[in-house]
Amino acid sequence: MSTLTRALQRLSLTDLHSVPKFLIAVRMKKWVDKPEVGYGVSYRRKVHFPEEYTIKPLEVTNLGGRDPVTGRLVVKGIGGGIKHKYHWINWKREGPKEGPPKVERVIKIMKDGCRTAFIALVACENELKYILATQNMKAGDLLQISSHIPRIPVRPNEGDAYPLGALPAGTEINCVEKYPGLGGFLVHAAGTSAKIVRKAPDNHVIVQMPSKKEFLLHETCMCTVGKLSNAEHGSTPIGSAQKNRELGNRPRSGWWQRKTGRFGRKLRRLPPPKSFGGDGGDGVDQIKLTLAGLP
Amino acid sequence: MKLTHTLLRQHIGRHFKRHWWVQSKLTIRSSGLEEELKKRNIPIYKAENILKKETPTENIEIVGLKPQPVKRDRTHPNWNNRICYMLRDDNVLLEGLNQAKIITNTVEVKEGLPESIDLDQSIKGINRRVKEIILSSHLFDAQQEKLPKIKDPLRPAFNFPRTYGITQQRKYTLLISKLLQLIEVLVEPDVDLILFELSGDTLLTSSHPLKEIHGDDTTSIALPDIQPMKETISLKREHIYRLQNCYPIDLSIPKCHPHTLFVHYNPNEVKNIHEEEVTENQIYGRSLLKSFTAAASYAKQLHGENIKDLPKPVTLQCVHTDGRLFHFAILQLNTLDLTNTGMKNIWYQTERLPLFDSCSYIKGKPVLEGYNNQVIKHLLAFYNNI
Structure with a gap:
């Protein structure tokens, strides 16, 4: 009896450090x-x-x-x-900050089943990587990459990668970075391209997206010059229901929804250029409070 | 029914729960406090770190049925900090022959094979027997293995029935061994030759080493240029390796000198890293690297590990085949110093020659179409080259 008492004396009640997972799954299911x-x-x-x-x-x-x-x-x-x-795809195309540009060679243009534009296998020194292929890119092409922004805009060739600030206005570009160093983020679909409209104050550049909306991006954001490949993709009919199944889409039906704007936008003035600001890194922290018995 | 207080009472627990679910997520907005505290050098701790109690974990060693595999990280016994570029049998060089030439410091003096190779040898009735060998190795062998899946790129959704038949490896082994046997029976060689199997490939060895072919200076011939790439592109970078040279035949054995290396190209196993089709140029590069490896390991065993320029060149013939297309080449190894700009190794090669166009059953009959007698002439010439 005394041993039992001693054992009970040592016993204390504390909260469980971690609730077993299956419990959470059952209770929080709703x-x-x-x-x-x-x-x-x-x-x-x-x-x-x-x-x-x-x-x-x-x-x-x-x-x-x-x-x-x-x-x-x-x-x-x-x-x-x-x-x-x-x-x-290696979205980051970084070149030297100063001096002559880095040169890469296109090894092969390939088709990727997971995206619409073609991809290009490029090689430089010991590195091999994929990038999105532009319209006239072919095996053997030499591409130039530089992160330097000169005083006079460069005269780029298709497939070259430069910061937005280094390119003249009116250049067609693709695979544009949203924040400097993030990697190509905007304009990935087959046959699309954005356009550099003009320079803006505070080291920014206004870029017109394929949707005609204008974005205000930092001038050090990298981009690839040219229009993306496989432009016929958009005008090629799927052809048959079976082909649509091969593409991974299930049969569907639907009524005509006039107001969704799916088949063309209503003609109204474009919104003012949208700025993304910051470097994209300062996300707002969120915490989750817990209370026993409540979700 | 009378509307009573009890009846009108709502179960509000559900609403509480819903309300809590929405309101329990708090967004932390910066109040500028962190910067202010940092400015005054006051340390900041995260609340979770203070409240969290460290509970030491106990390691329990579980005795399993079989020993755990050695981890492929820094604790591996063969770990080296220096990166090694690996080329295994299942990989090919991206730039093919040009890249192989740079890696092995090799140049081509002239196109085609050297004049010392006599291609006009023929034996009466040899073509008929070669045709029999092709049919027996490609069609008549009794092996029935499950062959690789057939895929049609134009009809990707189509599942073809699986075929059973003779595997690539088996076809190659049968074809090469039977062709060599035929040549050995028909030709009376001046020196003894024996066969040696080397990781699936075949090495023909002789009692005397092959003679030197080209003795002139090769300083003026430049290596190919693959700028902006380096010669180590597409090779696998690895930390876990063990450097060792091994030539499988002891020099005390009388027939230890390599004569002809037979390399098997199996398109199901040898692939690019990006899984695209292997090009002809890449197959040529594979021949060069394979023959260089064999010749270099022989030379190192002959002259020691640290030999640079060989006192007497090592000559090795190479036959690279997938069972239908044959690539004939000769390597003369002059130096193992791969940065030497003066003395370079020398490479001779032919195009890939087809042994036949097709060999299959047509309407139930075994049919061999488009037999090419050049291949057996090349093989005879290689065999008789001493």
Whole structure:
């Protein structure tokens, strides 16, 4: 009896450090934020990226419209189709800050099943990487990359990469960085290009997107010169229902929705140039408060 | 029913929960406090770090059924800080022959094979027997293995029925061994030759080394230029390696000298890193690297590990084949100093010659179409070259 008392004396009540996971899953099941479409998450496929950049085509998991985290069905029209390996594109094209530009050679123009524009395998010294191919790019081309912004704008060739500030107004560009150093972010689709409109105060440049909206970007943002390849993609009909299934889209029907603006925007004045500001790094912190018994 | 207070009472727990779900997420806005504290050199700690209690984890060693594989990181016994560029059998050089020439410090003095190779040798009835060998190795062998999947790029959704038949490796082994056997039976060689199997490939060795072909100076012939790329492009960078030279035949054995190297190109195994088709030029580069490796390991065993310029050049013939197309080449190894701009190694090669156009069953009959007798002439010439 005395040993039992002694044992009980040592016993103390503390909170559990971590609640077992299955408990959370059961209790919180009702309180999951439903994933929303249009915030940079792909519900078509999940790519298994390795730690280091590689040109080896990567394995993917097709999601069929499901959220990769919660597994909830988010998009209804996706599923099936041919599984394509993913070619990891190196979005960062950085050249020397001063001195002569870096030169890369195009090895091959290839087709990637996961995107609309063609891709180009380029080589420089010991490095091999993929970039988005421009319209007239072909194997053997030499591309120049520089991060230097000269006083007089450069005269670029197609496929070259320069900062926005180094290019003359009216240049067609693609794969534009949103924030300096982030990597090509805007204008990726086949046959599209943005246009440099004019310089703006405070080291900024106004760029017109394919949607005709104008963005105010920092002049050190890198971009590739030229229009993206495979321009016929947009005007090529899918052809048959079966072909659409091969592309991974499920059968659907729908009524004509006049007001969505899907088939052309209403003609009104463009909004003023949109500035993104900052370097894209200062995201606002969010904390989640917890209370026992409540979600 | 009478509307009573009890009846009208709502269950508000659900609303509380919903309200908490929305309001429990707080956005932290910067109040400028952090900068102010930093300015006054007051240390800032995160609240979680103070409240969190460290619980030491206990390592329990679980005895498994089989030993754990050695981790491929810094703790690996073969880890080196210096990066090694690896080229394995399943990879090819991006720039093909040009890149291989730079890596091995090799130049081509002239196109085609040297004059000392006599291509006009023929034996009566040899072509008929070669045709029999092709049919027997490509069609008549009894092996029934599951062959690789067939894919049609124009119809990607189509699943073809899986075929069973003779594997690439088997076809190659049968073809080369039978062709060599035929030549050995028909030709009476001046020196003894034996076969040696080397990781799936075949090495023909002789009792005397092959003679030197080209003795002139090669300083004036420049190596190809692949700017802006380096010669190590597309090679795999690895930290875990062990440098060693090994020539599998001991020099005390009488027939230790390499004569002809037979290399097998299997398109299902040998691939580019980006999984595109291997080009002809890349196959030529593979021949050069394979023959250089064999010749260099032989030379190192002959003259020691640190030999630079060889006192007597090593000559090695190479036959690279996928069972249908044959690539004939000769390497004369003059130096193992790969930065030497004066003395360079010398390479002779032919185009890829087809042994036949097609060999298959047509309407149930075995048919061999477009037989080319040049291949057996080249093989005879290589065999009789001493």
